[in-house]
Amino acid sequence: MSQALKQGENALYIPVMTIDFATQNETAMDQAAEWLAEAGLRPTRQRLALAALLVGDGRDRHVTAEGLFGAAIESGERVSLATVYNTLRAFCEAGLLNEITVDATRSYFDTRIDDHPHFFLEDQQQLSDAPSDQLEIARLPKAPEGFEIARVDVVIRLRRKG
DSSP: OEEEEEETTEEEEEEOOOOSOOOOSHHHHHHHHHHHHHTTOOOOHHHHHHHHHHHTTSOOOEEOHHHHHHHHHHTTOOOOHHHHHHHHHHHHHTTSOEEEEEETTEEEEESOOSSOOEEEETTTTEEEEOOGGGOOOOOOOOOOTTOOOOOOOOEEEEOOOO
């Protein structure tokens, strides 16, 4: 899916990842089990259910814990919001997801784990991938003594003109 933001005569096309979730079916559960196994995570019932919603259809998505919690409840899964948060953190620690913090109160979890920048549409509170080939970072500051750079997250905040 893509969305066009008008910018003068040119349109800026922003690929917006799907915010719907995969349907929980046998194929999605198999995909989820394989995803967890690749990371060496034990496939508990709740992990399988949440993983199926995230990656069961093979599509990339940016989700919040609250969004995934809602999708889990709608699918009939009995899970607490705390369990969803803990599971998402476990998925991040296992290298299955990246957490993208957009402000002090909101994080998104990205199923696409390669290095890539993001657009954050402020008025819609929506995170999407930005084109990597248009980003150039010439140099990073040196890390302080005793530290190393673990990761660089680039979030480009957008708002409508006017």
